[in-house]
Amino acid sequence: MKRSYIREILDAINENTISFAGGLPNEDLFPLKQLKKASKKVFKQKNSLxxxxxxxxxxxxxxxxxxxxxxxxxxxxxxxxxxxxxxxxxxxxxxxxxxxxxxxxxxxxxxxxxxxxxxxxxxxxxxxxxxxxxxxxxxxxxxxxxxxxxxxxxxxxxxxxxxxxxxxxxxxxxxxxxxxxxxxxxxxxxxxxxxxxxxxxxxxxxxxxxxxxxxxxxxxxxxxxxxxxxxxxxxxxxxxxxxxxxxxxxxxxxxxxNNIFKHINKNAKNYKKRMNYMADCMEKYLPNFQFKRPKGGMFIYGKFNNIEDSMALAKKALEQNVAFVPAEVFYFDEKKSNEARFNFTNCDFEKTKEGIKILAKLTK
Incomplete structure (x- = not known):
């Protein structure tokens, strides 16, 4: 039994890595103030432990x-x-x-x-x-x-x-x-x-x-x-x-x-902006990556028209401190694939643009 490829990637990346790999929500959107207030209320109850x-x-x-x-x-x-x-x-x-x-x-x-x-x-x-x-x-x-x-x-x-x-x-x-x-x-x-x-x-x-x-x-x-x-x-x-x-x-x-649906809608609006920015960067700098813009969720998924093995590209990209997930790991028989998944929720615009440009160089 092998470990999850994505968990291994998360272990391997550091503060210098531009990661499009894990399905990480954006930390800036965590309701920290509200949860802190809730935690004070909960800690007053002994049965919380x-x-x-x-x-x-x-x-x-x-x-x-x-x-x-x-x-x-x-x-x-x-x-x-x-x-x-x-x-x-x-x-x-x-x-x-x-x-x-x-x-x-x-x-x-x-x-x-x-x-x-x-x-x-x-x-x-x-x-x-x-x-x-x-x-x-x-x-x-x-x-x-x-x-x-x-x-x-x-x-x-x-x-x-x-x-x-x-x-x-x-x-x-x-x-x-x-x-x-x-x-x-x-x-x-x-x-x-x-x-x-x-x-x-x-x-x-x-x-x-x-x-x-x-x-x-x-x-x-x-x-x-x-x-x-x-x-x-x-x-x-x-x-x-x-x-x-x-x-x-x-x-x-x-x-x-708190109204959780108000919070969810705030997240969704933020994610839509991040998705569109990543999609714009891909269309501009990575035209050989074919995809459709999603209407929700946290990922962009598509295929490279100019390479056959996205796993090989992922390994080269990681050497350049860019992480994404090759589709091979999403097939139960782990067949070779030119498809890939990119998370758009966790990177800021500057790093997103930089990471896509690095991938563009690697695919030429």
Whole structure:
């Protein structure tokens, strides 16, 4: 089992590196003042440092359930929410609660999910089109997808595609793991209904505060029906008993006093400017990189028309203190690719321009 390429890159970079690699939110947008105020409130409560419920803090789960009811138009109760230590943990506890050995994933797919699937020795199949999905998924197998601003491809399923996927899964009696890490980061503030809105019986919907508040808190969640929650709760207890009590109470206090959607919209507007600036630089200095501007999320994804192996380019770029992620790591069979993913949220405009210029020289 190899380490995640992106985590290795994050270990290797230093203060001199221009990094387009990890999916890092912009630190300048973290609500530090609000969280500091919330932390003072939480520290007055002794139970903030005590053990807590394995399923998660009641009041935090209630607030997350309200997200679904009011934002996704998917009526949800706190009993249908389980708090996880980051949404990354969700992959592990869901798969350990099911007997399925076969998974179907998008091609390309999120590296963190692929790593979680591989370490549990699951058999992975991939697909490019929804028509292919219908032909390869079978009863009680698992379909994993990122429905909005996919990591890495940035693609978003249309409503028609979501309904078709739901129909396929219902017909095949398969499981759905729907990763919604980026669903709220829409540049126009438009939130699509999740696939599980159309297929809820055997579905898990994953959310996280990492992309909308701060990743260092490591708080995510799973939305599923009560029976599925009961099954994964036993697995959760065997791993870490519960997610950090203090961090849950901190987020709960923050949400109590602040309008998180106002904060999310502020982030999205900032990210749209950063995305457009990076895209402008690519079009000007890196014309051989073909891509479409995303409508949300944190990445630009495309392909180099003048090179065959983006991994080789990534290694050369790192020697010049520029980091990006070659698409090879997003394919479960790690096939050679000329595609690449660039994060636009973490670099300032000056470094973004400098990094793209360095890549332009390396690709000539």
């Amino acid at each position: 005590q053990y807590s419920k394995s399923q998660g803090l009641d009041s935090l789960r209630e607030k997350i359930a309200n997200f679904y009811t009011n934002i996704y138009a998917l009526p949800t109760t706190k009993e249908e929410i389980l708090i996880t230590t980051g949404s990354q943990q969700a992959f592990d506890i869901i798969l350990k609660s099911l007997h399925a050995n076969n998974l179907v994933v998008e091609s390309p797919s999120y590296i963190g999910a692929l790593s979680a699937f591989k370490i549990l020795k699951k058999d992975i199949k991939d697909f490019k089109t929804i028509e292919q999905l219908e032909n390869i998924i079978n009863k009680d197998e698992i379909f994993y997808c990122v429905s909005d601003y996919q990591n890495p491809s940035t693609y978003t399923y249309t409503k028609k595609q979501r309904e078709k996927i739901a129909n396929i899964l219902e017909k095949k009696d398969a499981f759905l793991i729907e990763d919604a890490a980026y669903s709220l980061l829409n540049f126009q503030g438009k939130i699509k209904k999740p696939i599980c809105k159309f297929y809820s019986e055997k579905s898990y919907h994953l959310g996280t505060f990492s992309k909308i508040v701060a990743p260092g808190l490591r708080v995510g969640w799973i939305r599923a029906n009560k029976e599925l929650i009961g099954n994964i709760l036993a697995v959760k207890e065997s791993l870490d008993l519960h997610t950090s009590t203090f961090n849950q109470m901190l987020l709960d206090a923050y949400l109590e006093e």
